[in-house]
Amino acid sequence: MKRLAAIACLAMSAIFATTPAHAAITVTDDSGAPVTLDRPAARVVSLAPHVTELLFAAGGGARVVGAVTYSDYPKEAQAIPRVGDNKALDLERIVALHPDLIVVWRHGNAARQMDRLKALNIPIYFSEPRHLDDIATSIDKLGALLGTQASAHAAADTFTRDIAQLRARYAQQPPVSVFYQVWDDPLMTLNRDNVFDEVIALCGGINVFAAETPRVPTISTEAVLAANPEAIVTATPGATKPDRPLPALERWRRWTSLTAVSRGNLFGIDGDLINRPTPRLALGAAQLCRDLQTARERRPK
Known part of the structure; x- marks a missing residue:
């Protein structure tokens, strides 16, 4: 407790070291809580790889002074000092960086660590975009907190435009039933309560396990065979070529x-x-849309 109190005191001294010179900024984060800053954030700690990308997209990359493991995009993010990962954070390192804003992954960072972060009295923004529209909204909100509204709004508009173009091109195409394999052992997928389910629909696909619970349900091989999807999709470590075997999906080849x-x-x-x-x-959506179009073209004439 003494150690945590000392960390908290150090954090408070960092926050009040200077007198605010700007009007207060307030946005609502993805938990529904208001986040208020006395001035645009100048020193930000990111506690999730997607958060780091969003901060750079919002025009605040130069203000990110700490990030977690796997914050590897854009390239500049790889040089940011590390403060742990989503399971184990280095609170002393975080406080030593004197952040005026910490952006966390709402459900990715451990609850126990979140309680300790809150005790530091450093403003926290919870980030967890659940829908495609939320990504653009998140960029705009982070831009407001950073004081980089123009750059953020331009990036948000570009993303919104790209998604709209894909929707206009593919959403009304003949439907393709899709099984998205999150993990192969145990066999896991996603239900409808996530962004990627929207991406599948955007491309004219139908998630065959959309109605399952929880958000990342464990399923059986028999359930996949019964659903008989027209396409099976999985995430890979890096881009794949059409002729490159996919180890995670090889299990299905026996079911001709x-x-x-x-x-x-x-x-x-x-x-x-x-x-x-x-x-x-x-x-990623553009790639999936192309893959599902390939599936349509492979249908028997």
């Missing part, structure tokens, strides 16, 4: 009666493009 297998519709997409709710999701 499965439509996705018989037609060769086993697709891999760079995980960073589809697992992070950032502007790069538009790139």
Whole structure:
């Protein structure tokens, strides 16, 4: 407790070291709580890789003084000092960086660590975009907190435009049933309560496990066979080529009666493009849309 109290005192001295010279800024974060700053944030700590991307997109990359492991995009983010990962944070290192804003992943950072962060009395913004529209909104809100509204709004508009163009091109195409494989052992997927389900629909696809619970349900091989998806998609470590085997999906090749297998519709997409709710999701969506169009073209004439 003494150690935590000392950290808290250090944090408070960092916050009140200077007198505010700007009008207060207030935005609502993804938990529904108001976040108020006396002035635009000048020193920000990011506690999730997607948060780091959003901060750079909002024009505040130069203000990010600390980030967690795997905050690797854009390239400049790789040089930011590390303050742990989403499971173990270095609170002393965070306080020593004198942040005036900490941006966390609402459900990704451990609750116990969140309680300790809150005790530091440093403003915290909870980030967890759950819908495609939330990504643009998040960029705008972070831009407001950073005082980089113009850059943020331009990035948000670009993402919104890219998504709208994909929707106009593919959403009304003949539907393709899709199984998105999150993990292969145990076998896991996503239900409708997430951004990627919207991406599937954007491309004219239908998530065959949309109605399952919880958000990341564990399913059986038999359930996939019964659903008989026309396409199976998974995240890969980096971009894949059409002729490159996908180890995570090899398990399905024995089921030659499965439509996705018989037609060769086993697709891999760079995980960073589809697992992070950032502007790069538009790139992942474009790839999925192309893959599902390929599945349509492979239908028997």
